[in-house]
Amino acid sequence: MKALEVQQVTKRFGGLVAVNSVSLEVNQGEIFSVIGPNGAGKTTFFNLLTGIYAPDGGRILLFGKDVTGFSPDRIAKEGVGRTFQNIRLFGAMTVLENILVGMHIHIHVPYFHALLRTPLARREERRAKEEAERLLDYVGLLHRKDELAKNLPYGEQRKLEIARALALKPRLLLLDEPAAGMNPRETEELQAFIGRLRDELGITIVLIEHDMRLVMRISDRIAVLEYGAKIAEGTPEEVRKNPRVIEAYLGKGAAGGAA
Numbered sequence: 010m011k012a013l014e015v016q017q018v019t020k021r022f023g024g025l026v027a028v029n030s031v032s033l034e035v036n037q038g039e040i041f042s043v044i045g046p047n048g049a050g051k052t053t054f055f056n057l058l059t060g061i062y063a064p065d066g067g068r069i070l071l072f073g074k075d076v077t078g079f080s081p082d083r084i085a086k087e088g089v090g091r092t093f094q095n096i097r098l099f100g101a102m103t104v105l106e107n108i109l110v111g112m113h114i115h116i117h118v119p120y121f122h123a124l125l126r127t128p129l130a131r132r133e134e135r136r137a138k139e140e141a142e143r144l145l146d147y148v149g150l151l152h153r154k155d156e157l158a159k160n161l162p163y164g165e166q167r168k169l170e171i172a173r174a175l176a177l178k179p180r181l182l183l184l185d186e187p188a189a190g191m192n193p194r195e196t197e198e199l200q201a202f203i204g205r206l207r208d209e210l211g212i213t214i215v216l217i218e219h220d221m222r223l224v225m226r227i228s229d230r231i232a233v234l235e236y237g238a239k240i241a242e243g244t245p246e247e248v249r250k251n252p253r254v255i256e257a258y259l260g261k262g263a264a265g266g267a268a
């Protein structure tokens with residue numbers, strides 16, 4: 010079974026076709042990158058996968074289940090976690106609280122128990138806190154748990170955002186430009202970290218990324234979008250050599266020169 014099957018998915022904004030009949034498949038346990046020049050439709054594509062937009066055409070299957078048109082909440086419940094291009098943490102909350110917020114759909118306490126802080130509610134809270142701490146330990150941020158999220162260095166904020174997505178126990182994790190704004194050392198750490206998520210937790214990972222060094226090193230396969238359409242797909246080696254890709258990035262005539 011595939012982790013993700015996208016079949017001829019289209020999204021229009023008025024007259025603009027932001028995603029144009031894109032099809033692709035991601036195997037379970039794969040690290041798959043979506044690349045393309047600015048405005049190619051990458052973020053719109055993620056927004057379709059996470060239910061923020063419903064496609065105007067086509068179908069999306071997650072682990073064999075048709076989820077086309079599902080709301081973001083239902084997509085999250087199907088096991089899809091996500092991070093955003095611009096970090097979206099609760100800056101005035103602590104690191105631990107940011108994780109607890111991410112866990113809310115996994116905490117099952119009837120309303121009146123929560124309201125009256127019954128033993129059941131307190132037990133559940135304690136369990137959630139322990140789980141959040143385990144998660145922070147796993148990503149190497151436990152020592153920061155009581156600090157405000159906004160006071161963390163940039164690389165650690167990105168990591169915290171990923172940790173919050175992990176709190177949902179995703180089977181598929183979508184990372185939108187995880188290396189944006191990182192220095193080379195942070196990017197290298199990120200690469201190892203993403204590898205661990207796949208190898209140790211078995212999570213399938215799809216990322217949008219502009220840092221080509223990271224993309225080429227980390228991806229099993231890559232899809233390339235241009236003006237909303239998929240123009241290439243393959244291993245890093247195949248994509249790097251593809252004349253259409255070279256042209257999309259470097260302009261007409263560049264492919265001949267680079268070959």
Ligand SMILES: Nc1ncnc2c1ncn2[C@@H]1O[C@H](COP(=O)(O)OP(=O)(O)OP(=O)(O)O)[C@@H](O)[C@H]1O
Pocket residue numbers: 022025027045046047048049050051052053054
């Ligand atoms: N909500 C929207 N309404 C109208 N047009 C939109 C909307 N969102 C995106 N677009 C347009 O759709 C196209 C694809 O945008 P998108 O943000 O998906 O590209 P991208 O590949 O993620 O770009 P970048 O790498 O710059 O983030 C662009 O032309 C953009 O202006």
